[in-house]
Amino acid sequence: xxxxxxIFTTPAAVEExxxxxxxxxxxxxxxxxxxxxDEIVCIHPGGPRTTGVPAVRRAWAIVLAGRLDIRARxxxxxxTLTTSVSSVIEEISVAxxxxxxxxxxxxxxxxAGGWRIILRHASPAGDADEFAPVSTGATLH
Amino acid sequence: xxxxxxIFTTPAAVEExxxxxxxxxxxxxxxxxxxxxDEIVCIHPGGPRTTGVPAVRRAWAIVLAGRLDIRARxxxxxxTLTTSVSSVIEEISVAxxxxxxxxxxxxxxxxAGGWRIILRHASPAGDADEFAPVSTGATLH
Numbered sequence: 052x053x054x055x056x057x058i059f060t061t062p063a064a065v066e067e068x069x070x071x072x073x074x075x076x077x078x079x080x081x082x083x084x085x086x087x088x089d090e091i092v093c094i095h096p097g098g099p100r101t102t103g104v105p106a107v108r109r110a111w112a113i114v115l116a117g118r119l120d121i122r123a124r125x126x127x128x129x130x131t132l133t134t135s136v137s138s139v140i141e142e143i144s145v146a147x148x149x150x151x152x153x154x155x156x157x158x159x160x161x162x163a164g165g166w167r168i169i170l171r172h173a174s175p176a177g178d179a180d181e182f183a184p185v186s187t188g189a190t191l192h
Numbered sequence: 193x194x195x196x197x198x199i200f201t202t203p204a205a206v207e208e209x210x211x212x213x214x215x216x217x218x219x220x221x222x223x224x225x226x227x228x229x230d231e232i233v234c235i236h237p238g239g240p241r242t243t244g245v246p247a248v249r250r251a252w253a254i255v256l257a258g259r260l261d262i263r264a265r266x267x268x269x270x271x272t273l274t275t276s277v278s279s280v281i282e283e284i285s286v287a288x289x290x291x292x293x294x295x296x297x298x299x300x301x302x303x304a305g306g307w308r309i310i311l312r313h314a315s316p317a318g319d320a321d322e323f324a325p326v327s328t329g330a331t332l333h
Contacts, residue, residue: 097318160272
């Protein structure tokens with residue numbers, strides 16, 4: 052028996068629920084946000100490519116077994132009617148006085164059951180300002 | 193005066209042209225594959241998020257100033273009518289006897305001018321088999 056999944060009417064709402072689930076260490080809630088699809092892809096920072104719901108769930112179970120404090124910053128979005136791509140700067144607390152900065156790409160698709168995650172690609176970020184945009188107004192909001 | 197850009201009828205053709213341009217060190221050809229949009233995003237392995245055409249071009253100019261030998265392997269695709277997401281395992285030669293493995297996420301959108309890249313997120317890959325899918329037939333081809 053499959054559990055009922057929440058229906059999200061915007062990709063931003065899915066993304067907010069994603070970070071809420073991470074903050075709670077809620078694996079079930081986290082996985083309910085993904086498309087129920089063999090084709091979903093998740094890449095954790097420094098990790099390999101994970102494909103399909105069972106493998107993505109296993110990878111998250113390992114991540115959520117530890118304490119995780121991720122704050123989403125500077126979200127940029129590119130949206131079409133049925134697809135949304137977001138780029139998120141994440142600040143992750145790995146110790147009381149140490150933060151690691153990552154960059155995450157999220158891809159959401161709209162289905163009959165609302166918006167779902169189909170891809171997350173997260174990786175350690177480099178120097179913040181090295182390739183920063185020069186022009187103003189170049190963000191995606 | 194803007195130069196004429198090629199028109200690609202499939203995202204796979206854009207991706208092939210992308211790796212061809214990399215192999216040639218062809219910055220102009222490479223940039224012609226991207227959407228002409230303030231919202232494009234490019235993240236090089238270990239680098240920061242780069243947004244907008246001028247910043248993305250500058251970042252690629254630095255990368256292409258060196259010799260680059262990238263081979264695309266194991267491409268998985270998720271496609272809708274107007275958006276395509278691909279996940280690519282890349283083998284990059286950094287010395288005569290040393291290869292580095294990266295994972296790249298590409299997002300393509302269909303416009304009046306054909307398919308274009310709107311996002312590339314590349315990062316170093318971890319151990320290849322750690323989170324590999326267990327089920328068969330889970331790839332995106």
